[in-house]
Amino acid sequence: MKKICIIHSGPRKKNTYATVEKIKQSLLRQGEVSFTEFFLPHDAPCFCTGCFACILKGRELCPHRTQIAPIEQAMLEADGLIFSTPVYVMDMSGQMKAFLDHFGHCFTIHRPFPELFQKSALVVTTAAGAGNREAAQSIRRVLSYWGISKLFEFGIAMRAASWGDIPPERSRKLQKKLDTTAVRFFRSLDRPPHPGIRFRLMFRVMRAINQRNPDGHIDKEYWRAQGWLNGGCPWKS
Ligand SMILES: Cc1cc2nc3c(=O)[nH]c(=O)nc-3n(C[C@H](O)[C@H](O)[C@H](O)COP(=O)(O)O)c2cc1C
Known part of the structure; x- marks a missing residue:
């Protein structure tokens, strides 16, 4: 049984959520998978205050430890991580950025988690038109400093209000691309890291x-x- 921890950027169960649902279905077709899911900002409703406690003294001293610790624990226990965000002004959502800011202490120069080096991560983004690449790159950059080398991304320029409004031919092509990414992500879970x-x-x-x-x-x-x-x-x- 593979464990996947999913961090959703927001409570809106629309385009990005629907895309992650399709990825979950695709992963379940590959083998036994269990999912632990968190929704921002609900599960971590806090901005980093820049107190430096985590970096200089230890992550346990973060003033938001109560909210962050369960998510951190789930990420450490998972085989793979999925980070999902809609594109907001050509980048990840503010909620996702605020969440990631709480992990400055595990940048490689400081105290990276050895467990994270072994994991695969998939970044899922949706945009009306542009910005998937930029948003995915921003998140991937952070994850690479956590030490994650098995990195994947899946971004869609919706060009429609929802998945249901995408013309059938294009929808089929997107589903195929999504399945290919899900298969690659799933297979990577058993592979060693390759920095x-x-x-x-x-x-x-x-x-x-x-x-x-x-x-x-x-x-x-x-x-x-x-x-x-x-x-x-x-x-x-
Ligand atoms: C504040 C805000 C900023 C956005 N910025 C962009 C953008 O820069 N580029 C783009 O193509 N779409 C942009 N969009 C559109 C969303 O990325 C797009 O509709 C996405 O699929 C919404 O995902 P959701 O349904 O999961 O919320 C923006 C939407 C909002 C609300």
Whole structure:
């Protein structure tokens, strides 16, 4: 049984939600899958206050820990993650951005979760016309700094009020593309991570930075405990 954790950007059960539903159906055709779903902003109705507590002292000290912790736990327990957002002014929704801001502490330079390196993530976006690429890129960039290398995206320029209003021929083509993405995402769940050369180089630079940090520095001690200061790599664990 594969576990998928889904973060929906909003409560509106329209285009983006319908697209994620189709992806869920497609995944269920691949094998046994269970879904844990969260809806923003309801499940994390908070903006990062920029207090730096998570980065400098520990994520447990985030003032919004009560809301964020259950979502974080579900993400860590999942095999795959789905992040869905409508395109708002050529980017992800504000709700999704506010949620992701709570995970600055797990950027690779700080204290990335070793578990996240193993996961696949799929970014789902819908737009009236333009901005899917930009919104997906914004989210993918954050996820790549979390250490996720098996990244997929599926974006639709609706050019219609809803899925039902899309002409049948185009709808069929979109469904085919959606199924292909879902199959690739599903198959990736069993594959090992494959960070690119850019990430591997960046990881070396971050290792050097943490080696130079003073003993006792929260990031340095975390990296030391993980075995990453002396050549270990999270994608090989
Ligand atoms: C505030 C706002 C900003 C939007 N910005 C864009 C945009 O930049 N580009 C675009 O093509 N569509 C834009 N749209 C349209 C939505 O992305 C599109 O209708 C999407 O499918 C809505 O998804 P939903 O039904 O899940 O809410 C915007 C919609 C809203 C409400």
